[in-house]
Amino acid sequence: MIEAPICVAPAGDVCGEGAVWHAEHNAVYWTDINRFLIHRFQLADLSMRTWQFDEPVTALILTTLPDTLVVVLGSQVILWEPATDTRHNSLFHLEGWPKVRLNDARADPRGTLWLGSMRNNVNPDGSAGEAGGQDGILLSLDSTRKSRIWRKNIGIANTLAWSPDRRHFYFGDSMANVIWVYDYDAATGAIMNDRPFLQGFTRGLPDGSTMDSEGYLWNCRYYGRCIVRVAPDGVIDHVIEMPVQNITTCTFGGHDLKTLYVTTARSEAPSHDRLGGSLFAIATDVAGQPENRFILAALAE
Numbered sequence: 001m002i003e004a005p006i007c008v009a010p011a012g013d014v015c016g017e018g019a020v021w022h023a024e025h026n027a028v029y030w031t032d033i034n035r036f037l038i039h040r041f042q043l044a045d046l047s048m049r050t051w052q053f054d055e056p057v058t059a060l061i062l063t064t065l066p067d068t069l070v071v072v073l074g075s076q077v078i079l080w081e082p083a084t085d086t087r088h089n090s091l092f093h094l095e096g097w098p099k100v101r102l103n104d105a106r107a108d109p110r111g112t113l114w115l116g117s118m119r120n121n122v123n124p125d126g127s128a129g130e131a132g133g134q135d136g137i138l139l140s141l142d143s144t145r146k147s148r149i150w151r152k153n154i155g156i157a158n159t160l161a162w163s164p165d166r167r168h169f170y171f172g173d174s175m176a177n178v179i180w181v182y183d184y185d186a187a188t189g190a191i192m193n194d195r196p197f198l199q200g201f202t203r204g205l206p207d208g209s210t211m212d213s214e215g216y217l218w219n220c221r222y223y224g225r226c227i228v229r230v231a232p233d234g235v236i237d238h239v240i241e242m243p244v245q246n247i248t249t250c251t252f253g254g255h256d257l258k259t260l261y262v263t264t265a266r267s268e269a270p271s272h273d274r275l276g277g278s279l280f281a282i283a284t285d286v287a288g289q290p291e292n293r294f295i296l297a298a299l300a301e
Helices: none
Strands: 006-008 014-021 027-032 039-043 047-052 057-062 069-073 076-082 098-105 113-119 136-141 147-154 157-162 169-171 179-186 193-201 206-211 217-222 224-228 235-240 244-251 259-265 277-282
Touching: 006 039, 014 069, 014 098, 014 157, 014 206, 027 057, 027 098, 027 259, 039 076, 039 193, 039 244, 047 217, 076 098, 098 157, 113 147, 113 157, 136 157, 136 235, 157 259, 169 193, 169 217, 193 224, 217 259, 224 244, 235 244
Parallel strands: 014 244, 157 206, 206 244
Antiparallel strands: 006 277, 014 027, 027 039, 039 047, 057 069, 069 076, 098 113, 113 136, 136 147, 157 169, 169 179, 179 193, 206 217, 217 224, 217 244, 224 235, 244 259, 259 277
């Protein structure tokens, strides 16, 4: 059973993104790309706190140091300690910034960071620019800061997820309205043999996704007012209706990982979407997977 979405934090995000569940903090972290913000919603007291950065914040990833997070900015990847708001030097700089920027990112089961990019559609003041072209790439970054490009000519890189059995990797291009599935080598972290997994679904475009413990992909649909749950064989299992138009990312959280937390965007939304840009929670009867963590031996200076 999947219950109706509940607004838990009416944040008013221009483009809420990057949702991640932090079990040790009993909290959901997420970003607002256009306002250069990180938010935290804590379940213990239902409070929300916000931090401001100097450029777009696109994604957040847990690390093997529980109180340190990876922060993916438009131009670079840094480490951040929310307890003290300590921001460490960069782990990676994106070539081509500000023409292009980083977008979705996640850690794989081996602890390697995967990053996708796109043409930069955020102006220096946070106002919306124009996306387009095929300037994006998919790359990986390991704990030694060695990077490798796996795919080029991407419109908007979105969705990075791994199956529970660690045999498959999922990656999408919003502009092409496609999510591919790859074979994933858990021993080496290599991906190969890509083929379409979800292609041409008519309700909106694919944005961020998460994977549940049964191997089903939950894909957020920008412009589509829904989240679609897709079976391992690519068959659509369920469509979850949402009260706003632009659905951006989701992550399973809570003590049993059975609450889906969903970010949304008020950018390009109709005027009657009064809750656009809010964080929503959806109770489900299926559990998610624990978040993968970027392997971190020590903090960057």
